[in-house]
Amino acid sequence: MTIxxxxxxxxxxxxxxxxxxxxxLIDGLTSAGHQVKVLAVNSFKYNISAAEIPPAYHERTGxxxxxxxxxxxxxxxxxxxxxxxxxxxxxxxxxxxxxxxEEVLKSARFDIVQLETLFMCPFIETIxxxxxxxxxxxxxxxxxxxxxxxxxxxxNPVKQWYILHLAKxxxxxxxxxxxxxxxxxxxxxxxxxxxxxxxxxxDATDKVQSAVxxxxxxxxxxxxxxxxxxxxxxxxxxxxxLGSMNWIPNQEGIRWFLREAWxxxxxxxxxxxxxxxxxxxxxxxxxxxxxxxxxxxEVEDARxxxxxxxxxxxxxxxxxxxxxxxxxxxxxxxxIISTGIGAEGIHYTHNENILIAGSPDDFFKMTSVCxxxxxxxxxxxxxxxxxxxxxxxxxxxxxxLLAFYQQVTG
Numbered sequence: 001m002t003i004x005x006x007x008x009x010x011x012x013x014x015x016x017x018x019x020x021x022x023x024x025l026i027d028g029l030t031s032a033g034h035q036v037k038v039l040a041v042n043s044f045k046y047n048i049s050a051a052e053i054p055p056a057y058h059e060r061t062g063x064x065x066x067x068x069x070x071x072x073x074x075x076x077x078x079x080x081x082x083x084x085x086x087x088x089x090x091x092x093x094x095x096x097x098x099x100x101x102e103e104v105l106k107s108a109r110f111d112i113v114q115l116e117t118l119f120m121c122p123f124i125e126t127i128x129x130x131x132x133x134x135x136x137x138x139x140x141x142x143x144x145x146x147x148x149x150x151x152x153x154x155x156n157p158v159k160q161w162y163i164l165h166l167a168k169x170x171x172x173x174x175x176x177x178x179x180x181x182x183x184x185x186x187x188x189x190x191x192x193x194x195x196x197x198x199x200x201x202x203d204a205t206d207k208v209q210s211a212v213x214x215x216x217x218x219x220x221x222x223x224x225x226x227x228x229x230x231x232x233x234x235x236x237x238x239x240x241x242l243g244s245m246n247w248i249p250n251q252e253g254i255r256w257f258l259r260e261a262w263x264x265x266x267x268x269x270x271x272x273x274x275x276x277x278x279x280x281x282x283x284x285x286x287x288x289x290x291x292x293x294x295x296x297x298e299v300e301d302a303r304x305x306x307x308x309x310x311x312x313x314x315x316x317x318x319x320x321x322x323x324x325x326x327x328x329x330x331x332x333x334x335x336i337i338s339t340g341i342g343a344e345g346i347h348y349t350h351n352e353n354i355l356i357a358g359s360p361d362d363f364f365k366m367t368s369v370c371x372x373x374x375x376x377x378x379x380x381x382x383x384x385x386x387x388x389x390x391x392x393x394x395x396x397x398x399x400x401l402l403a404f405y406q407q408v409t410g
Contacts, residue, residue: 001405003029003112004104004133006120007040008092010048010065012057015302016244016279017324018140021187021220022116025138028398030060037108038063039101041092043070045246068094081162086169088143093122105130112136112405114185118143118170121177134182134408141187141321142194144171149318149341150248174198183408184215185401187321188345192217216404219345220324221394222331228307229333229385231378237371239265239274240309242302242325246280249319253342257315258290261363266292268364269371274313277305303332310377311335311370315363316342330354331388333381337366347391353384 005011011022030036042048042065050058050065057063070091080087101123110133115121117140127135147167154160175198178184186192195215241257243250254276262274270292276285277296288295299305312329314336322345329336330353336343337355348354355370357363370377 001029001111001402001409002035002109003037003114003405004110005036005038005040005061005114005116006101006123007038007116008119009046010040010042010053010063011038011116012048012053012063017220018117020222020324021140024221024394025114025398025401026061028394028401032398032402034402036061037104037110039097039104040065041068041070041094041097042066043068045070064100066094066097066100068092068097080169081165084169084172086166086173088166088170089119089122089173092119098123098126101126102130109133111409114138115181116140118174118177121173121180124177124180134405135180136183136185136405136408137178137181138185139187139191139195139321141319142174142191144168144174145194146249146319150252153252153317175201179213181213183404184213185404186215186217187219189217190345191321214404214407216400218397218401218404219392220322220327221392221397222327222388223394224331224385224389227303227328227331229331229381230307231333231381233308234310235273235308236310236374236377237269237272238310239272239313239367240305240311241274241276241278241313241315242299242306242329243278244280245276245278245282245285247319249316250278251282251285253315253317253339254285256317257313257363258288258293260360261315261367262290262293264360264364265367266290268368272371275309277302303328306332306334309334311337311367313363314338314342315357319344322346326354327388327392330384331392333378333385335370335377335380336384337363337370347387353380353387355380 007022011019011026014020014023026036038061077087113127113133114136116138144167147163151160151163178198184195186195192215199213241254273292273294275294277299279298281297312334316339323342337357340356350356355366357366
């Protein structure tokens with residue numbers, strides 16, 4: 001098969017959730033002998049130099065980075081506010097990207113065009129005009145749910161009102177666009193159910209019986225052999241959080257944990273350290289001056305850092321989709337303490353391969369148990385690793401995607 005990937009950011013380097021999820025499938029498909037071409041948005045927020053991408057990756061993917069201006073433009077945002085359109089989506093509707101896409105579609109035949117995230121959907125009409133390829137939307141999240149949850153945690157009433165407007169505009173766009181695709185690949189079973197409900201709701205609203213848009217869930221996966229689950233060099237006990245710190249749910253979750261849970265934990269375990277690591281760390285995080293909170297910023301080797309620490313803290317109260325870092329942490333045999341929303345979409349079992357906490361007291365109690373019981377941590381980590389090997393192996397998931405492609409193309 002020949003597959004064109006349209007990506008809202010470069011899949012290389014795979015250093016954060018979105019690029020890692022894209023790269024998993026790109027690697028899987030090319031390794032299975034299929035032809036892949038990648039067009040990716042390059043923006044100020046996630047800017048990659050083409051020279052940084054290894055020649056072998058260029059050769060396998062024909063990757064092209066296309067500059068798109070995603071900077072906030074207040075006048076455009078106000079116009080979308082008045083018209084009810086999604087400003088989040090409209091920023092990606094770049095003329096430069098569309099022009100290059102047209103050239104690519106005219107020069108080659110594709111079986112599948114895969115839209116990585118909702119933000120690539122403005123190019124559906126261009127694809128239909130210049131190609132007979134089937135269009136697959138790979139939804140990394142239910143985008144409007146993220147903003148609904150952020151609004152729920154927002155105290156400022158004016159800001160909350162605006163965020164709810166953004167969520168509503170995204171939801172309306174999602175409802176409108178999904179029937180223009182030939183298939184949807186959700187990243188969790190929960191998200192897949194959500195999309196099926198959207199399709200049924202639209203049918204009922206429009207009072208028409210349209211062709212069924214097939215929906216499947218294919219989570220993020222990885223090659224477990226790339227992650228060491230050895231505990232020999234682990235700093236025990238130690239807490240850590242690892243992720244892209246420019247993502248609002250990550251920032252809010254860590255702010256909550258530091259304010260609500262960490263003081264009691266530190267008081268009980270004064271020698272225990274909590275490490276913060278990740279890309280694009282905001283100023284407030286970099287300037288933290290809290291006892292035994294070690295702010296590292298972006299680490300040179302995320303896997304090595306992951307292997308060196310003991311207990312992963314994932315205090316998320318908003319967001320959607322699946323947490324790539326939890327999958328990585330499980331592959332590395334880590335004990336993970338997460339909220340239910342943080343672990344959403346993962347086929348976990350509480351107290352078996354992860355610990356779920358919902359309040360400051362929960363985080364305190366579970367941290368207390370973990371730091372005083374290395375045998376329990378080892379057991380949970382081993383069972384987490386087993387879950388990854390059986391359900392989140394990238395090779396298995398790539399085969400599942402290819403079967404879906406065959407179903408859609410007939």
